[in-house]
Amino acid sequence: MPRFLAAFVAAFLVLNFATPALAATTGLVRGTVTLDGKPAPGVTVTLEGEGSKFTARSAANGTFVFSQVPFGTYRATASVKGIAPLELMVTVTSGGVATLDMPLSTLKQIAQTTVTAHAGLASYPPSVHQIDRGQIQTSPVQNSLDRTIETLPGVVPFSYNEPVINGFHGVAYNIDGAPLPLATTSNFAEIVDPRIIDSLEVYTGAIPAEFGGERMGGVVNIITNRPTDVPPGFYATTTGGFGNQGQATGQLDSAARFGSSEAFLDVNSQSGNRGLDSPTFDPIHDNASQSDEFFRFITQMTPRSTLAFDYSNQLAQFQIPINTDPNNPYDPIFTPPGTDDVQREYDRFSNLNFTLQSRDGNGVFQLIPWWRSTRINYDGDLYNDVLGLTPNFGSGASGALHNVGLLSNTYASYVGLRASDFRATENHAWKIGIDVARENVVANQAFACYYQEGCGAQSGAHEQPYYLFASPTQAQAGSGIGIYGEDNWRLSKYVEFDYGLRYDHSTGYTSGWMFSPRLNLKVWDGGKNTFHMFYGRFYAAPFLEDVRQDCVLLQGCTGTPVYDLKPEQDSYYETGWQYAFNPTFTGSINLFRRTAVNILDTTQLLNTPLFAVFNNAIGIDNGAELRLQDRLRNDDLWWFTLTYSGSYAACVSGATFLFPPNTNAPGVSCAAQLSPEDHDETVVSSAAYTWHFGSGRRWFATLQGNYGSGFPVAFESANASLTGRLPAHTTFDLAAGRTLVAGRSGEDTGLAVQLIMQNLLNHQYPIKVANGFNTTQIGNGRTFLLQFSAPFQTH
Numbered sequence: 001m002p003r004f005l006a007a008f009v010a011a012f013l014v015l016n017f018a019t020p021a022l023a024a025t026t027g028l029v030r031g032t033v034t035l036d037g038k039p040a041p042g043v044t045v046t047l048e049g050e051g052s053k054f055t056a057r058s059a060a061n062g063t064f065v066f067s068q069v070p071f072g073t074y075r076a077t078a079s080v081k082g083i084a085p086l087e088l089m090v091t092v093t094s095g096g097v098a099t100l101d102m103p104l105s106t107l108k109q110i111a112q113t114t115v116t117a118h119a120g121l122a123s124y125p126p127s128v129h130q131i132d133r134g135q136i137q138t139s140p141v142q143n144s145l146d147r148t149i150e151t152l153p154g155v156v157p158f159s160y161n162e163p164v165i166n167g168f169h170g171v172a173y174n175i176d177g178a179p180l181p182l183a184t185t186s187n188f189a190e191i192v193d194p195r196i197i198d199s200l201e202v203y204t205g206a207i208p209a210e211f212g213g214e215r216m217g218g219v220v221n222i223i224t225n226r227p228t229d230v231p232p233g234f235y236a237t238t239t240g241g242f243g244n245q246g247q248a249t250g251q252l253d254s255a256a257r258f259g260s261s262e263a264f265l266d267v268n269s270q271s272g273n274r275g276l277d278s279p280t281f282d283p284i285h286d287n288a289s290q291s292d293e294f295f296r297f298i299t300q301m302t303p304r305s306t307l308a309f310d311y312s313n314q315l316a317q318f319q320i321p322i323n324t325d326p327n328n329p330y331d332p333i334f335t336p337p338g339t340d341d342v343q344r345e346y347d348r349f350s351n352l353n354f355t356l357q358s359r360d361g362n363g364v365f366q367l368i369p370w371w372r373s374t375r376i377n378y379d380g381d382l383y384n385d386v387l388g389l390t391p392n393f394g395s396g397a398s399g400a401l402h403n404v405g406l407l408s409n410t411y412a413s414y415v416g417l418r419a420s421d422f423r424a425t426e427n428h429a430w431k432i433g434i435d436v437a438r439e440n441v442v443a444n445q446a447f448a449c450y451y452q453e454g455c456g457a458q459s460g461a462h463e464q465p466y467y468l469f470a471s472p473t474q475a476q477a478g479s480g481i482g483i484y485g486e487d488n489w490r491l492s493k494y495v496e497f498d499y500g501l502r503y504d505h506s507t508g509y510t511s512g513w514m515f516s517p518r519l520n521l522k523v524w525d526g527g528k529n530t531f532h533m534f535y536g537r538f539y540a541a542p543f544l545e546d547v548r549q550d551c552v553l554l555q556g557c558t559g560t561p562v563y564d565l566k567p568e569q570d571s572y573y574e575t576g577w578q579y580a581f582n583p584t585f586t587g588s589i590n591l592f593r594r595t596a597v598n599i600l601d602t603t604q605l606l607n608t609p610l611f612a613v614f615n616n617a618i619g620i621d622n623g624a625e626l627r628l629q630d631r632l633r634n635d636d637l638w639w640f641t642l643t644y645s646g647s648y649a650a651c652v653s654g655a656t657f658l659f660p661p662n663t664n665a666p667g668v669s670c671a672a673q674l675s676p677e678d679h680d681e682t683v684v685s686s687a688a689y690t691w692h693f694g695s696g697r698r699w700f701a702t703l704q705g706n707y708g709s710g711f712p713v714a715f716e717s718a719n720a721s722l723t724g725r726l727p728a729h730t731t732f733d734l735a736a737g738r739t740l741v742a743g744r745s746g747e748d749t750g751l752a753v754q755l756i757m758q759n760l761l762n763h764q765y766p767i768k769v770a771n772g773f774n775t776t777q778i779g780n781g782r783t784f785l786l787q788f789s790a791p792f793q794t795h
Contacts, residue, residue: 043057067358071223076088144194188343192222193314212539213540241786245273250268279770334390402449409444441478517535584633639687
């Protein structure tokens with residue numbers, strides 16, 4: 001292995017200094033302009049969309065290239081004096097190459113529009129989705145990144161708004177080209193506030209080789225602010241809002257351009273008295289607040305190089321909701337009134353992005369050092385915590401146990417480097433890259449145990465009604481390296497083959513490595529049909545979290561358990577068909593299957609609020625997804641998604657000390673023990689329609705519907721008497737108001753207003769129920785939020 005790594009790194013460095021590479025959130029658009037069948041030099045070609053505009057002139061042979069185009073949908077226009085311009089629509093994906101043929105004619109004709117965005121090899125697979133700023137701003141779920149992602153096919157909305165993609169936990173986030181690693185298993189706050197997002201690109205399948213190394217049901221690429229959006233001057237928008245459930249929001253969104261540099265600053269806060277999914281229909285002790293500050297700076301260093309800097313700071317605070325009714329039919333866990341457990345989450349990240357374009361425009365080199373830190377403080381109300389009661393869910397057990405109080409402080413820091421190199425030739429688009437990361441985790445826990453039950457050796461501070469015990473400090477470092485090479489090979493006008501190979505290696509409490517091939521074949525019939533087939537392997541290292549000493553302290557374990565967590569290894573298969581009904585209306589069907597070994601999942605540590613990571617030996621997820629979408633000529637938009645799937649797992653194979661000895665049936669194969677995962681939901685569907693109207697079509701109304709068939713009542717080590725599924729649920733959301741085209745485009749359009757209503761019919765339903773593996777969580781009822789925005793600018 002060392003010789004292979006040395007050779008690969010050496011080749012990577014040589015190529016980096018020989019040719020540049022493609023940025024992680026941009027693609028390359030190139031093509032040829034002809035006039036009456038001959039190459040046309042000097043023709044102006046513009047690429048406009050997503051709030052950006054790029055201009056180039058065709059060379060002597062009629063060719064042109066745009067080397068750094070952020071993902072999205074654009075209108076390409078070729079124009080020359082005295083000849084009708086030609087317009088083509090093109091969709092750009094990150095890391096992709098779109099090739100355009102632009103034939104002009106001296107024959108008299110009106111301007112024509114030909115669609116290439118959603119048909120042919122320029123289209124993207126059904127499992128790759130893009131959501132632009134306009135969609136986000138008119139969506140009823142615009143204030144939640146997770147809920148925005150959950151509108152896509154293949155995504156199941158789970159508890160605490162966690163998106164579960166293709167049956168597996170974990171989403172890999174990339175912001176402005178830099179990785180944003182998942183922090184701990186205990187975070188409640190969303191990883192990025194959606195108010196800073198310009199557009200999203202989401203891979204729910206067909207994931208290329210440049211992504212991997214962590215729990216990854218899907219990949220989310222985020223662009224916060226696009227370069228070239230801002231004319232000279234200073235522009236800002238202030239937003240304030242209020243609603244039921246104590247909701248209050250405030251935001252300052254500002255941008256400035258000076259010379260060849262741009263700066264963006266977003267500051268926002270929100271609060272309410274319903275923060276987390278509660279164990280009761282009327283939340284008790286559920287206040288939450290969050291504040292975010294995000295700064296981005298971009299400067300054009302030379303005509304071919306840019307430097308960008310991101311910095312984010314976030315504080316989120318959550319009261320832990322409680323159930324004070326011992327006869328609650330949904331939640332058997334009783335907590336005394338007035339119990340005041342609180343979790344505080346502190347998160348920061350920054351990155352520096354250097355990008356260098358090649359002289360011929362067919363390549364870009366990118367280098368990104370990055371850093372992230374997160375701190376989770378859980379401050380339990382120990383006196384009241386230990387007076388609470390939890391049923392004894394053990395097999396054949398009866399009675400109740402007193403809850404365990406928790407004081408916890410977990411700090412994780414990450415530092416890493418991402419580099420990539422891309423070069424496009426006539427029929428190939430080569431890319432190689434490397435990701436290196438180092439992580440350090442320090443954690444301290446103290447537990448309060450009811451004095452009549454005790455825990456551990458019952459030594460330590462005794463303050464009625466509990467004993468207090470401190471667990472030894474956990475400190476561990478880990479590292480990860482991912483190296484990949486991939487190619488987009490255009491075999492003909494009708495066939496394209498994407499292939500790549502990735503190598504991942506991780507260290508920590510345990511180490512592991514794996515080679516992961518990624519293969520994707522795309523075939524176009526020359527008309528409205530495009531087909532694709534994908535196969536890929538994925539590797540995920542365990543989190544650096546260890547609860548073995550905690551388990552010993554709480555008398556859940558005898559002796560010191562052996563650390564037996566293992567990296568997860570997945571195989572993923574996908575085939576799909578996409579059909580272009582007309583220039584803007586597309587439909588797709590996608591079939592997928594994912595098989596996994598040593599699935600990484602989480603469970604509660606005994607009856608404490610602490611989460612612990614474990615392995616299931618095997619897992620399977622099969623499914624089919626459907627998506628229909630049409631953006632009408634008047635900019636109205638509608639879409640419909642449907643996912644039918646089944647997610648199953650069996651046989652605990654890692655962190656076995658967390659489970660009773662009879663968890664796995666001896667002598668019975670794991671395949672015969674497969675049972676639905678706690679996040680398994682057979683049918684999930686969403687649909688929405690956005691209607692624009694009024695002066696300048698600035699007014700809008702969006703109605704969205706959501707359906708889920710219900711989650712399993714029990715899973716894994718839960719009481720076997722709990723069977724069946726929770727009820728199906730249907731909800732409707734609404735957003736209506738007037739959009740604001742703020743000063744970034746040089747316009748001041750006055751006041752904007754939005755009314756956002758979620759769960760219009762006030763249909764509350766149980767998401768999960770307490771079963772020894774999960775806690776009870778009830779979906780939120782009807783909410784409304786009224787927001788006002790106003791711009792101001794200086795030149």
